[in-house]
Amino acid sequence: MVISQRAFGPADMAIGFRIKSGYAIAIVLAGSAKSPTVVGRRIVELSDPAVAETKQPYHDGFGTENEDPREIARRVKIIERCATKSVAALLKETSGAKRAGLVVGSLIDPQQVGNPHIRAHANEGKLFRTVVEDALRSHGITSDVIVEKQLAAKATAGLSRSEGEIKQTLAAFGKTIGGPWRADEKAAATAAWLALGPTPGSASTAR
DSSP, rough: OOOTTOOOOOEEEEEEEEOOOOEEEEEEEEEEEESEEEEEEEEEEOOOSGOOOOOGGTSOOOOOOOOHHHHHHHHHHHHHHHHHHHHHHHHHHHHHHOOEEEESSOOOOGGGSSHHHHHHHHHHHHHHHHHHHHHHHHHTTTEEEEEEHHHHHHHHHHHHHHHHHHHHHHHHHHHHHHHHHHHHHHHHHHHHHHHHHHOSSHHHHOO
């Protein structure tokens, strides 16, 4: 991703992330919430492609939870290193943007999940969200966490626009930046758009 700085400064730029297992889709917007411009897209690696198990660190094969704490700790350490490096590289390109939004599938507490396979997914969701939050925080960037199912409602309220207007603007972003421009990219763009506003979209301290 090459980000065009144009006439925008750091205070005019925000990043939206759609957190996935092992990576995140990042969309960078600039300008203001009233008149946003899409300026970049990137895949942010949160796992090591050379260490396949770091993409799903709490799994032990298909549909099986890993119960070895030392092995999980090893994988988590690699993920933390990858996230730190990848987020730093993104922030270098965005010249110090100060706000970000993270879209996640769920904020469920893994300890409240009885099914081992579902619990593994919950642990991974929490881990990949947390490493991005921590990496951003280390650079002085505040981030808001939004559950994807709540995103549309938060966008209409936070942006004071109708759902149709938001969809139209998101579609225009896609035409500007080109494909791929799917639901995940639109979600990340919406989070970045909310982060451009004067009020955070949906702050979360869940860990």
